Amino acid sequence: MTALDKPLPYVGVTPIQVITAIVILIVGYIVAKILVSMFKRGLKKTKLPELVVEFLGRFLSALLYVVVLLLAVRALGIEVGSVVLGLSAVIGLILGFGMQDTLTNLAAGVWIAALRPIDMGEVVEVAGKTGKVNAVGIMSTELLTPDNVLITIPNKLVWGSVITNYTRMPTRRVSVDIGVAYGTDLDRAVKIAMDIMQSHLKILKDPAPSVAITELGDSAINLQLRAWTKTEDFWDVKGYLTKTIYEAYMKEGIEIPFPQMDIHIKEMPK
Template structure:
């Protein structure tokens, strides 16, 4: 016991102080995990959105870890008051040399969690990136792309950019573009497209599907099939209509032309 109370050379602390500090870190880590888990479970019983719950849980976790570190430092016999003052001075210095971005990200994270322009599990496009919202942290937002790539975006770029939310609304309009050759019976082409959409089980009756002529292009008359579907059925309906309109037009002998250019060669007189 006496050996444990002797100061270690060059360190200025005793073995028992080091062991106490390690014990504080281990116990603090466990207590933090349990506290944050209990905090999240309590919040989930309320009507708070999951996004806000995750944000508050991460914020509480960061505060508790700082407290645990300060307790471990104090167990080493170092006065934490001087450390807090030193940290305050360092933080003040850092703030003058670029900490503004950190505070901006923190403030943006609070606004995102409070106003919820995006929410957990939604598919969004922000700052030129598209993916499912995986997490909104204190400093950054995580998007998961369809090919399982995790993208981390600073919160200030999320809050400071246009946000396109693809899944917030319960329904979406599915647009499928198709061109038909000049000389095609347009009434017949439109009727085939309408029948195709009206008979699709996932196309909604209200709003009713429509077909519009969008352009008289160089090589084709362009039509657009517009069908409404539940948001979760969007890609299934788009894929089906794209494939089925091609098959239906081929069956009825309606030509879907490809871009072409006629080149006329004129011989110069010799």
């Protein structure tokens, strides 16, 4: 009997069994990665959305990792049946203590992948968080914020909350609010705003841009510039209109008032 065949003290397994288990883990991990990659490439050739492909790929990888782990355990001389039985008992104990969130998140992930209220690359607001959809896994959804912060949200919260999808539709309306002083020639103010919107190449002709008088405020008559554009041009157009309408009104002598308070000091009689 060689040194590799002698059981290690206290653990009862031989070095050769340990080496075999490690090799199985390494090779199994590599094979699982290859199989999942092939599986996802095959699905991408179909008409399945990227979100569904990613979800199914993660689900398959989880199953393969469990299989690899069981094979490694078996290589150590431990009966796989007893391990499975032990895992079942642990799962039952966890569920018995009221931790059903795992199954809830899994079910919610299936519904998200099937009905697709969100999709890869879309900018959404979910559970009070806003970001680009980075991934939808079997347990959680990942959002990437504009400042490159990764947010992980349990799937049950995603499925159970109101979802605002900012990029699903091909076009969006840009709204820019601005106030003008009382006494301003409103027809002239509206015409200047309309000229700005109608001259911009990224603003759509249909639906046509418009200017609405939204409110007679305490210190200003509030106008709102409304222009439709492609979703990917939303922020460019909003920034342009905000800057340009301010500069145009300043140039044309149209006053843009700001909130102010007059304080009168009254002298008390001596």
